[in-house]
Amino acid sequence: MNNKYIYCTLCTGALSLERQAQDEHSRLTCSKCGFVFYQNPTPTVLAIIEQADKLLLVKRKNEPFKGSWTLPGGFVEVGQNLEMALKQEILEELGIKISDYSYFGSYVSQYHTKFVMEDIVCTAFKVAADNYEFKIGSDVVDAKFFSKSNLPETVPFKDVQVIIEKLIKEKL
Numbered sequence: 001m002n003n004k005y006i007y008c009t010l011c012t013g014a015l016s017l018e019r020q021a022q023d024e025h026s027r028l029t030c031s032k033c034g035f036v037f038y039q040n041p042t043p044t045v046l047a048i049i050e051q052a053d054k055l056l057l058v059k060r061k062n063e064p065f066k067g068s069w070t071l072p073g074g075f076v077e078v079g080q081n082l083e084m085a086l087k088q089e090i091l092e093e094l095g096i097k098i099s100d101y102s103y104f105g106s107y108v109s110q111y112h113t114k115f116v117m118e119d120i121v122c123t124a125f126k127v128a129a130d131n132y133e134f135k136i137g138s139d140v141v142d143a144k145f146f147s148k149s150n151l152p153e154t155v156p157f158k159d160v161q162v163i164i165e166k167l168i169k170e171k172l
């Protein structure tokens, strides 16, 4: 965890790391109002879409790492469960509907923006769709199947890197 916040969001008092009774973690705590700022990881989802030995990657439209290839997916919004987020991201980015999905793994990662480093817990799913006629939508500029033995450079996020390594090994 990175202690990226300095001031209390409720009263602007100074935050410092303190350990409460019966809590094994130190938490950012406001010196003025006593607010304890719990920093839990943000949930994200990633989709693994394969065809034979090929893996689908999308090209990012926005920073960070604009123009880099990555797995389709994104942040889970308030009110969504993982499956809802997965379906929505796939529909938004690729214009396709999921017909089947299965749990692949979950990963601790970080997401950098120009302001902060966000702690992430990413859940990856293997996904099958009704069709693969993509209608490229928000957040991406391109989507392509690449042979796993000849993948382009992908975003340096730990979750994406570890998943791709695992997929390449799986194939061997």
Ligand SMILES: [Zn+2]
Residues within 6 Å of the ligand: 008, 009, 010, 011, 012, 013, 030, 031, 032, 033, 034, 035
């Ligand atoms: Zn405060």
